[in-house]
Amino acid sequence: MAGVRILVGTRKGAFVLTSDEGRKKWDVSGPHFAGWEIYHLKASPVDPDRIYASQSSGWFGQQIQRSDDGGKTWEPVDNTFVYDGVPGTHQWYDGTPHPWQFKRVWHLEPSLTDPDTVYAGVEDAALFRTTDGGRSWTEFSGLRGHGSGAHWMPGAGGMCLHTILLDPVDPKRIFIAISAAGAFRTDDGGEAWKPINRGLKSEHIPDPHAEVGHCVHRLALHPARPNVLFMQKHWDVMRSDDAGNSWHEVSGNLPTDFGFVIDVHAHEPETIYVVPIKSDSEHFPADGQLRVWRSRTGGNDWEALSSGLPQANCYVNVLRDAMSVDRLESCGVYFGTTGGQVYASADAGDNWTAIVRDLPAVLSVEAQTLE
């Protein structure tokens, strides 16, 4: 019978939530790796019981865990993320050169075709890959070395490579995003990279239209139409219809276009979701009302979805990796909050319920559809 598994990374451990396709009753397993920060977990699309987890700690550094039984048991794999060659410098907050230093893995993106191949987005921003199930990691140094790396600067959360989108049509094309450098694309499997930020406008940098320096919070695409990209930027919700070569704003009637998450309906490529956040200095929903906003037109025209969500005194945030969709016939949408709730909608966002609450602050949510 079909079902759903939700992989939840939090500030103090990982949780695995499972349900049948009705998505009404949920079993909660965890905390796994109690006390550690779990920035992200994600399963292989071709081997659903193969899950990779990024486990980190200010005390003990980075670990990568791997499960081969759907999250019941875990084994640590290699945690060596060494930059290729002499890492050089990027800009520090005060504008001075700062050596590239590995801090943590923000995002793990398993290959669409090979369960032993996984991409890792790290802070300080770089892209690594394993092709042996996590036993060793190698950097794609062409990204840092493409020319603008020395000018990248961290956002408030660190200089993190947080989004990795693998093109399901063209296996050599990968999109990534870095705060606060912007979006980048490779068309040759990761050797050469180019910034894809034309059309972005960021008032907080000296040249609002600069080639790099934009604080992109998240990218999303629908697998049936990988040339269409959606972006939640620091401010502005953006859309590209040409694989990132150019962008235009689709914030439309959103109450605020600041936010972190953005995602696409599993079966409707023009239906997208965001969670507007009041501002960059007030990271919570406006007026204490938690609302997902949905556009069925690929942006510009948005509707608020609030049924089942708290509409008073709610001051949580929804972080950039904390929204996901399942692929069941009636698309499920999930997101987690810094208040420790994971909300689910089994009807594409019309109605919501908290399937678990009072977890540690949620860093990431990944939905797996189990056939």
Added chain:
Amino acid sequence: MIRVVLPTHLRIHAKVNGEVTLTVHGAVTQRSVLNALEQQYPVLRGTIRDHTTQKRRAFLRFFACQQDLSHQSPDAPLPEPVASGAQPFLIVGAIAGG
């Protein structure tokens, strides 16, 4: 025989209970003890010392015999009671954060 006490999270991570006992050949120093520890428990590589610089991670401390040895040279001899196994070498997580 060298005795090492790990912080709780690293005991869980390395799947060990209580103290760890190690055999160290040659001089007993921070470096030789940590080398032996990581040889015996490879999953601890990178958790106590940085992979690249081999420096002690910032929020860890090394104690033994009522002394803070954290800032000593990694090649300085550890106290004789540690070398003889009479006292453990303590790896301690700093009280910091939440």
